[in-house]
Amino acid sequence: MSATTTAATRRPPPWRDVRVLRLAFQALFLVGVIALVLFLLDNLVFNLRRLGIETGFDFLDQPAGFAIPDSDFRSTQSVQDAILQGARTTLAVALVGIVLATVLGIVVGVARLSPNWLMRRAAALYVELFRNVPVLLIIVFLYLAVFLRLPPIGRAIEWVDVFVLSNRGLVVPSLRATGSTGPFLVVVALALAAAAAAWIWRTRRFDATGEPHHRVLWAFGVLLVVVALGFLATGRPYGLSLPERGDLGVANGFRMAPEYAALLFGLVLYTASHIAEIVRGSILAVSRGQAEAADALGLSSFQRLRLVVLPQAFRIMIPPLANQYLNLLKNSSLGIAISVYEVTKVTRVSIAQGAPAPQSIGILMLVYLVFSLAIALVTNLVNRRLALP
Amino acid sequence: MSVLRPSAEEPLPVPEQPTRSLTPRAWARENLFSGPVNTAVTILFGLLLAWVAYRAIWFVFVDARWEIVERNIENLLVFRYPRDELWRLWGALFVLAGGLGLAAGVGARGSLHASPLLALRRAGPMLALVAVLLAFAGSPTATLLVVAITALAVGARLLGSRLPVRGRWAPAIALGSVLAAYLLVAHFGGVGWEDWGGLQLTLFLAVGGIVLSFPLGVLLALGRRSRLPAVRWVCVAYIELIRGVPLITILFMGAFMLGFFLPEGVETPSAVTRALIAFTIFTSAYVAEIVRGGLQSVPRGQIEAAQALGLSTVKTTRLIVLPQALRAVIPALVGQFISLFKDTSLVFIIGLTELLAVAEAITKQPDFLAQGLLVETLLFAGFVYWAGSYWMSRESQRLERRLGVGER
Numbered sequence: 001m002s003a004t005t006t007a008a009t010r011r012p013p014p015w016r017d018v019r020v021l022r023l024a025f026q027a028l029f030l031v032g033v034i035a036l037v038l039f040l041l042d043n044l045v046f047n048l049r050r051l052g053i054e055t056g057f058d059f060l061d062q063p064a065g066f067a068i069p070d071s072d073f074r075s076t077q078s079v080q081d082a083i084l085q086g087a088r089t090t091l092a093v094a095l096v097g098i099v100l101a102t103v104l105g106i107v108v109g110v111a112r113l114s115p116n117w118l119m120r121r122a123a124a125l126y127v128e129l130f131r132n133v134p135v136l137l138i139i140v141f142l143y144l145a146v147f148l149r150l151p152p153i154g155r156a157i158e159w160v161d162v163f164v165l166s167n168r169g170l171v172v173p174s175l176r177a178t179g180s181t182g183p184f185l186v187v188v189a190l191a192l193a194a195a196a197a198a199w200i201w202r203t204r205r206f207d208a209t210g211e212p213h214h215r216v217l218w219a220f221g222v223l224l225v226v227v228a229l230g231f232l233a234t235g236r237p238y239g240l241s242l243p244e245r246g247d248l249g250v251a252n253g254f255r256m257a258p259e260y261a262a263l264l265f266g267l268v269l270y271t272a273s274h275i276a277e278i279v280r281g282s283i284l285a286v287s288r289g290q291a292e293a294a295d296a297l298g299l300s301s302f303q304r305l306r307l308v309v310l311p312q313a314f315r316i317m318i319p320p321l322a323n324q325y326l327n328l329l330k331n332s333s334l335g336i337a338i339s340v341y342e343v344t345k346v347t348r349v350s351i352a353q354g355a356p357a358p359q360s361i362g363i364l365m366l367v368y369l370v371f372s373l374a375i376a377l378v379t380n381l382v383n384r385r386l387a388l389p
Numbered sequence: 390m391s392v393l394r395p396s397a398e399e400p401l402p403v404p405e406q407p408t409r410s411l412t413p414r415a416w417a418r419e420n421l422f423s424g425p426v427n428t429a430v431t432i433l434f435g436l437l438l439a440w441v442a443y444r445a446i447w448f449v450f451v452d453a454r455w456e457i458v459e460r461n462i463e464n465l466l467v468f469r470y471p472r473d474e475l476w477r478l479w480g481a482l483f484v485l486a487g488g489l490g491l492a493a494g495v496g497a498r499g500s501l502h503a504s505p506l507l508a509l510r511r512a513g514p515m516l517a518l519v520a521v522l523l524a525f526a527g528s529p530t531a532t533l534l535v536v537a538i539t540a541l542a543v544g545a546r547l548l549g550s551r552l553p554v555r556g557r558w559a560p561a562i563a564l565g566s567v568l569a570a571y572l573l574v575a576h577f578g579g580v581g582w583e584d585w586g587g588l589q590l591t592l593f594l595a596v597g598g599i600v601l602s603f604p605l606g607v608l609l610a611l612g613r614r615s616r617l618p619a620v621r622w623v624c625v626a627y628i629e630l631i632r633g634v635p636l637i638t639i640l641f642m643g644a645f646m647l648g649f650f651l652p653e654g655v656e657t658p659s660a661v662t663r664a665l666i667a668f669t670i671f672t673s674a675y676v677a678e679i680v681r682g683g684l685q686s687v688p689r690g691q692i693e694a695a696q697a698l699g700l701s702t703v704k705t706t707r708l709i710v711l712p713q714a715l716r717a718v719i720p721a722l723v724g725q726f727i728s729l730f731k732d733t734s735l736v737f738i739i740g741l742t743e744l745l746a747v748a749e750a751i752t753k754q755p756d757f758l759a760q761g762l763l764v765e766t767l768l769f770a771g772f773v774y775w776a777g778s779y780w781m782s783r784e785s786q787r788l789e790r791r792l793g794v795g796e797r
Contacts (some may be wrong), residue, residue, distance in 0.1 A: 133778070361638060
């Protein structure tokens with residue numbers, strides 16, 4: 001005891017004390033990093049002043065000086081509004097893209113494991129074809145060589161009011177409010193609450209009595225019934241707006257300009273090829289013994305997939321899938337190459353209109369960081385929910 | 390177990406059937422017509438695939454007007470590089486073939502088991518690419534030179550595996566030959582990278598980006614694993630910041646802002662240099678994460694053993710941890726190189742003329758204007774990217790299997 005206390009009191013001289021050395025090294029390192037950052041910032045401010053460029057953020061309130069096609073944004077609105085409009089487009093493209101890419105990726109990934117040789121080969125061909133080509137090339141190709149080459153509106157490709165495809169873009173059915181929607185939205189909220197209650201009730205009952213819970217069926221059944229009744233009771237506040245082709249254009253429906261369609265489908269085709277590989281790898285990574293054990297228990301092949309293989313595969317799948325979602329979000333910035341007015345294009349145009357580049361690019365990066373963080377948060381939550389306790 | 394479940398039933402669908410000798414008839418029954426659903430799928434898919442294949446072949450061999458690619462093949466490959474100095478590029482290819490072949494031979498010493506047929510199969514996508522390029526060039530001289538380069542590469546590979554040189558010199562030999570090739574192309578009367586374009590610029594940005602970002606990435610990875618909080622925080626902040634934003638924003642930073650950060654009197658570097666800096670900044674964050682994975686894969690016992698031997702922290706890292714960690718991450722680094730190779734196409738957006746930009750620009754030549762030839766040129770560029778990426782990804786998978794990465 002006494003030996004250790006004397007060792008602790010007799011510390012080595014500071015220049016040989018590891019604790020002191022560590023602190024000193026870190027302090028030196030921080031000073032170096034801060035000095036570098038300050039040096040760069042100082043140069044930046046000096047150069048901006050020398051060239052008469054503003055160093056603050058007042059430009060955000062100035063009129064943008066450019067209009068955004070296919071939107072209500074007018075050139076008299078502020079730069080700030082333009083950036084917000086662009087950020088909304090980025091988010092919309094990313095979210096729709098994530099959903100479509102996931103669906104396509106899972107279909108192709110499962111097809112790669114099909115017992116049918118031809119299907120396996122076709123899925124492999126798709127994956128190897130799209131995975132090994134730059135996503136920018138896919139997007140540019142889709143825009144210039146596919147969507148702009150579609151027949152004009154007079155000879156549009158259409159399929160029983162579901163879509164109209166022409167060189168002016170893609171028109172799909174959309175929802176349209178026909179009356180007051182407030183009461184109906186309240187009903188939807190109530191329906192969600194009722195569905196959650198049904199879920200919890202079935203789970204508790206299952207825990208107590210052990211009878212099959214069928215909670216998914218129950219929850220969706222309740223949701224569907226309540227929403228349908230509410231829809232009728234509140235006087236059908238939404239109608240389906242189907243595209244109708246005229247000689248000069250398409251009325252109704254939701255129109256996606258060619259550049260948006262090219263960006264969306266380019267991102268989806270490219271990301272789905274990566275997701276397919278993740279799905280395939282995750283299913284294969286579930287150990288063979290698990291499936292064999294399910295067989296030994298006498299589960300049917302569907303039960304084996306749904307109860308044994310897929311839950312474990314999902315757990316493996318989530319982190320790399322989250323990475324692909326982030327990649328899709330970041331790749332949506334390539335819309336700039338084909339003039340999609342997402343946030344990157346808006347920033348580029350406003351720089352060309354005289355907004356100071358450093359601040360604009362800083363804001364652009366911040367927007368992506370916030371979106372990335374949001375996606376990472378959601379996927380982390382799902383991951384934690386699925387992780388083994 | 391087999392009493393409960395007849396073994397004829399597959400436990401899990403697998404991608405590749407295990408190699409069993411089947412008659413074609415039995416194989417077809419098992420893989421294509423094993424049930425009514427399967428048969429329907431086969432017929433439906435077969436028709437669809439046949440139609441797609443027919444359209445694709447018809448387009449490539451009948452409809453497509455490849456004249457635009459034929460006449461612009463030099464533009465697509467080297468763009469602005471003076472045609473009088475093309476011998477430098479051929480010379481560089483010879484140097485690279487010799488050096489990289491030698492490095493491959495030295496690195497894979499003692500494991501020369503690949504049969505010529507297998508080697509041919511492995512090089513398939515690359516051979517297809519070279520064949521397509523030569524077909525478009527249509528020059529006997531170029532064909533002879535390519536044959537000579539291939540012969541040199543194979544010869545150097547065979548020589549390398551017999552030389553009494555340690556395998557760890559392989560990276561040095563490879564880097565040395567890349568440097569020599571660069572000097573031949575850019576110096577001694579050659580043309581610097583500011584004026585490169587086409588595939589040459591694509592390859593330069595990809596190789597330059599990965600080579601420059603490698604040391605930076607290793608330092609960042611070590612910093613992120615450091616026990617010193619200040620160092621760790623700075624490295625984490627850098628890595629996560631860069632990984633959270635798209636590459637194009639960093640290219641914008643290089644294009645529009647780099648000049649602002651330099652002190653007065655320092656000249657702003659050329660556009661290509663700025664793009665290279667942006668790629669290095671971007672890729673180093675990803676390399677850092679890859680190397681971090683490698684560092685984490687080194688067993689704790691290795692570090693403890695090194696400490697027990699009395700090695701300092703620096704020596705432990707340099708002699709024990711890094712060699713094992715870096716060996717484990719080679720396949721992932723190849724993967725990163727492939728993404729970088731594809732991502733170089735983004736400089737198109739900031740106005741540099743790499744392969745994709747040239748493919749787009751040549752459709753605006755007076756002879757080819759407004760004839761809708763973009764499909765042809767983009768397909769050509771896409772094929773070049775595809776062949777390179779596909780070949781490298783297959784090689785990295787092979788390397789992964791050989792190194793036994795990810796196997797427990």
